[in-house]
Amino acid sequence: MLIAAELKNLLEPAQLVDLEITWLAADQPTPKGDWVALVPLLSRWVGGTQLKHLPNLRIVANCAVGYNNVDVVAAEMRKVIVTNTPGVLTEATADLTWALILATARRLIEGVDLVRTGQWTGWHPEQLLGLELRGRTLGLFGAGRIGQAVGRRAPPFGLRIRYTARTPKPEFERETGAVRVDASQLLGDSDILSLHVPSTPETKGIIDGETLARMKRGAILINTSRGDLIREEALATSLELGHIGAAGLDVYTEEPTIHPRLLAAPRTVLLPHIGSATEDTRRKMAASAVANVQSVLSGKPPLTPVY
Numbered sequence: 001m002l003i004a005a006e007l008k009n010l011l012e013p014a015q016l017v018d019l020e021i022t023w024l025a026a027d028q029p030t031p032k033g034d035w036v037a038l039v040p041l042l043s044r045w046v047g048g049t050q051l052k053h054l055p056n057l058r059i060v061a062n063c064a065v066g067y068n069n070v071d072v073v074a075a076e077m078r079k080v081i082v083t084n085t086p087g088v089l090t091e092a093t094a095d096l097t098w099a100l101i102l103a104t105a106r107r108l109i110e111g112v113d114l115v116r117t118g119q120w121t122g123w124h125p126e127q128l129l130g131l132e133l134r135g136r137t138l139g140l141f142g143a144g145r146i147g148q149a150v151g152r153r154a155p156p157f158g159l160r161i162r163y164t165a166r167t168p169k170p171e172f173e174r175e176t177g178a179v180r181v182d183a184s185q186l187l188g189d190s191d192i193l194s195l196h197v198p199s200t201p202e203t204k205g206i207i208d209g210e211t212l213a214r215m216k217r218g219a220i221l222i223n224t225s226r227g228d229l230i231r232e233e234a235l236a237t238s239l240e241l242g243h244i245g246a247a248g249l250d251v252y253t254e255e256p257t258i259h260p261r262l263l264a265a266p267r268t269v270l271l272p273h274i275g276s277a278t279e280d281t282r283r284k285m286a287a288s289a290v291a292n293v294q295s296v297l298s299g300k301p302p303l304t305p306v307y
């Protein structure tokens with residue numbers, strides 16, 4: 001099997017028994033050959049060409065829950081199973097989402113900069129005034145595993161929850177008081193809008209100039225899902241004009257490149273795609289991907305197939 005070399009330290013030898021492994025470095029193109037399994041990182045595109053060059057491939061076990069780096073239509077046509085790592089990264093990603101909510105609402109980075117640059121001259125009643133969370137509305141665009149986990153952390157902060165998903169989530173509503181609304185109402189109601197839909201042809205660019213204009217003046221936008229949900233030029237413009245009050249982003253359209261206007265925009269907290277980056281979670285993600293391979297190669301069904 002071909003497996004991303006960056007996962008080496010996260011896997012135990014016992015998890016790799018009976019597997020003949022070729023470690024694949026991130027900067028190495030996907031090779032041609034008779035490998036039967038591929039465990040890529042989300043930064044590796046696995047499309048029709050790569051699949052054609054791996055004629056014996058039986059499984060692509062993506063080491064992520066998002067699988068927009070895999071052409072699933074091409075894989076299905078070639079009868080290649082595609083799996084992801086759902087669940088194991090939900091809580092870590094929800095925690096990181098909250099780190100961004102708090103950092104943007106309470107202007108953490110500006111405060112750190114003030115202290116570090118020696119420009120802090122002392123307590124001032126109007127210094128770095130942020131957004132009081134209590135009584136405000138948190139909008140969840142997508143309420144699957146991660147969206148709901150973010151929502152479950154909201155009631156102690158006194159936030160009311162609105163969410164958009166294709167199907168209602170009655171248990172989540174009972175637990176948190178969340179109310180399902182359509183996308184248009186979500187945009188208009190949210191003081192903090194957090195994106196948790198996957199990147200698909202329907203969701204790419206859902207946050208553009210028009211949708212940003214429908215958000216409240218001063219609202220905060222959080223994205224720990226996938227970068228291409230947002231048109232970054234439009235977000236930069238909105239931040240520059242002060243319509244969107246702040247943005248907390250973990251993901252970008254062209255990673256690791258960040259749009260220069262976003263880098264320069266005011267009131268942003270920009271992280272390097274670390275939503276699931278805790279040691280426990282990254283070990284579980286690697287283990288989940290390899291367990292899918294082991295299952296399929298031993299003739300059993302995949303554990304977490306994407307279709």
Ligand code: NAP
Pocket residue numbers: 065066067086087089090093141142143144145146147164165166167168196197198199200202203224225226250251273274275276277
């Ligand atoms: P999930 O459980 O599949 O949840 C996805 C949610 O999006 C569901 O509520 C789904 O609605 C909704 N949805 C899908 N398409 C939609 C559409 N067109 N319109 C409205 N709602 C739509 O996925 P998850 O485990 O929460 O993960 C979400 C995403 O987070 C992943 O796809 C991944 O890209 C990203 N992620 C990022 C990091 C990071 O490091 N920053 C880490 C983990 C995950 P239904 O429930 O009605 O189907």
